[in-house]
Amino acid sequence: MKPNEPLIQNLQVWRVSPPPDSRFRGEVWRRIDALRGAGSWAGFVRAHAAGLAAAVVLTAGLSGWIGHTAAQVHVRADRDTLLAGYVASLDARIQTGLDEESP
Amino acid sequence: MKHAGTVVLGLVGVALVVGVLGYRTGCDPALHAAADRRDVTAWLKRDFHLSDAQVAAIERLHREYATVCEGHCLAIGAAQRERDELRRAPAAAAAALAAAEQRIRELSTECETSLLRHLERVAAEMPAAEGRRYLELMRARVATFGHAGAPELDLKDPHAEHGH
Numbered sequence: 001m002k003p004n005e006p007l008i009q010n011l012q013v014w015r016v017s018p019p020p021d022s023r024f025r026g027e028v029w030r031r032i033d034a035l036r037g038a039g040s041w042a043g044f045v046r047a048h049a050a051g052l053a054a055a056v057v058l059t060a061g062l063s064g065w066i067g068h069t070a071a072q073v074h075v076r077a078d079r080d081t082l083l084a085g086y087v088a089s090l091d092a093r094i095q096t097g098l099d100e101e102s103p
Numbered sequence: 104m105k106h107a108g109t110v111v112l113g114l115v116g117v118a119l120v121v122g123v124l125g126y127r128t129g130c131d132p133a134l135h136a137a138a139d140r141r142d143v144t145a146w147l148k149r150d151f152h153l154s155d156a157q158v159a160a161i162e163r164l165h166r167e168y169a170t171v172c173e174g175h176c177l178a179i180g181a182a183q184r185e186r187d188e189l190r191r192a193p194a195a196a197a198a199a200l201a202a203a204e205q206r207i208r209e210l211s212t213e214c215e216t217s218l219l220r221h222l223e224r225v226a227a228e229m230p231a232a233e234g235r236r237y238l239e240l241m242r243a244r245v246a247t248f249g250h251a252g253a254p255e256l257d258l259k260d261p262h263a264e265h266g267h
Contacts, residue, residue: 044106052110056117063118067125075131078138079150086143087244090168090221092175092214096183098207099248 151233160228168221175214182207218245 036043045052088094137145148158186203189196222241226234 059114059118060121063122064125067122068129071126071129078134081138082143082146085141092172093211095176096179
């Protein structure tokens, strides 16, 4: 124990006397509240606001584009059906099956 | 990760709602209804912005052309039958068969020329820009003859299934 004797003596006389801080208690409660809030939905949204907003915008943009494209494909198919029927009603070659004979 | 499920569900909901909205803004219910009814008049009126008077004039032209088209149908049908009989004959002369094939090609060309002339008359009844667009579309379609059939139309027998 001898080599440590000065250290032990120092520790025995050491006293911590922090300066008084009027905000200390409030600061502790603020940190406790922040930890509590992180578990709630509102806290989660606040903590990940940017990421969530980006995900919503990306999802909305992509699904809107997919929906619109699907509709355009549908419109084109409808138009093609009408056009084919219209031309067939006027073209004797289609009505006589000549188009199927053509190489 | 406690809220991951809720976030995924929310995003799926957003995707569904916006996807449906995107579809609804992109689709054309009137055109779809016309396609379901095979109502080409409604389609022409809508797509080429025709007035009632223009539609009536075009319908009159189509009625007139129906007789011409039927004439082509009958002529082509007769030529096909003649050729088919020659094909079935045991000792068919190659020259006669070639002549029958040639006759069909000539009738096909006549039919195409007549159809294009009719389409030009129809286009002339439309507003100028729409008429040009119509003619461009129709010429392209007529030009694809033999490369694309008319879907969902049974046109094997020109007399039983004639479209007029």
